[in-house]
Amino acid sequence: MPEHPTVVIGSAGRRLYLVDWFRDAFAALGLDGRVVVTENDPTSSAASYGDVARQLPRYTDPAYGLALLDLVDEMRPRLFVSVNDYELMHLHVHTDLAQQLRHRGVLVPGVSSEWQRGCADKLQMARLLDEIGVRTPLTLRGGDQDGLAELAGRVDEVVVKHRFGSGSSGLALVPAGAALAAVANAVRTAPVTGGRAPTADDVVVQPRLTGVEHGVDIVGDLHVPGALSAVLARSKLRMRAGETDKAVTVDSGPFRRNAALIARAAGLTGLIDVDMFLGADGEASVIDINPRFGGGYPFVHLAGSDVPRYCIASAFGVTIDDGWRDYEPGVISAKYEGVRVTARAGVASLVAR
Structure with a gap:
């Protein structure tokens, strides 16, 4: 058992209760543990709420990876928990940082790289779920006009949302006949990667369940x-x-x-x-x-x-x-x-x- 059992919560944001509950867990187990909170914004709600507060560069900053590894080498946590979708993509998909942390003896909860990509891409997620026999609504690209026309002949309402969004990004519930207009509206704010302009294929449409x-x-x-x-x-x-x-x-x-x-x-x-x-x-x-x-x-x-x-x-x-x-x-x-x-x-x- 390390002298100071340590868990790191990355990008805790507004989830102060999660910091409290990990503290409570240490106490309930009789461990003199500490919760380290990492944030790129030192004025966020959780940044100064941990037992130890550390400011890291934003995950998109090239300095982020080295700063995170330095923190781990110093604090020697057994567990790293991030509650930010984009930081998780960086850890598990865009870099090998999750594996580097594991090689240092840190548990990094999550899913496989393939499923991490799927969690960020609603179209891919529907395909992954179909493949394993889990029921999920038909998911169409916003640019699939033939598919949308066929769907409008079968259902009354559809759900429109950003394909790569987090939470309820771009969400709209509209009559099936208004799907194209809703897609055009959602494209304006659709998140994309690689600096390109968003298109209708960055939006997905599903029948309302x-x-x-x-x-x-x-x-x-x-x-x-x-x-x-x-x-x-x-x-x-x-x-x-x-x-x-x-x-x-x-x-x-x-x-x-x-x-x-x-x-x-x-x-x-x-x-x-x-x-x-x-x-x-x-x-x-x-x-x-x-x-x-x-x-x-x-x-x-x-x-x-x-x-x-x-x-x-x-x-x-x-x-x-x-x-x-x-x-x-x-x-x-x-x-x-x-x-x-x-x-x-x-x-x-x-x-x-």
Whole structure:
């Protein structure tokens, strides 16, 4: 056991509760641990909230990789958890940083490079899910005019969203006959790579699903990729800015088949946040996957589950029972606003320049 058991949370942003819950996990396990928070903005909500705060260059900065490795060599964490989609792409796909961290003895939860790409590309994600037998809505490129015309003859409403967006980027629910106009509108703000101009193919269109939308956390073994450890579910009651704002915990039974198939195919370690619609026939369809702690995890944590405790125990070789995965169905929780001082005038003036 290291002298100061350490976990690093990258790009924690507004998720101060996650820092608290990892601290609580150390305390519950009797470990004198520390939570290091890394941010590129020293005035963000979480930047100064960790036991140790470190400013790193933005993930797009060429200096980011060396700075991250230097931090790891200094702090010697056993676990690195990022909650930023784009930082995860940089770690797992655009560079070999995730592997370099693992070679240093750091657990870096996530999915395979192929599935990480799929999580960032909604068209590719639909193909990956189809291949493993997980139900998902038909997903068309916004530029597929013949496909959109055929779809309009079968459904009344469609969902339009950015192909490479995060959260609810570009989301619009429109009559099927208005899909082309909605695609044209979404193209204006569509994120792309390589500095090119966005096109209609950077937008996807899907039929609107019926049923109830759920958020499901799929938790994989930290040491055995693809081995399923837990499935945690809640029904979404209200959304705000692309994130679940109010939810009620529910039994995870209807989602376990999909969870097992995804965990195995993706080589999952740690937690991913999956959005599913539960139809009247009892079958669940996957509409999105976020390969990280998502905004819906707090609802199952407050109902009794404790994934941070599982992660800390697994990372540092502490034996715990299976109670960490248990939660009470029927618990309704809602988010609320909070605010804290993150810097004084000297630092703030530097950031503003």
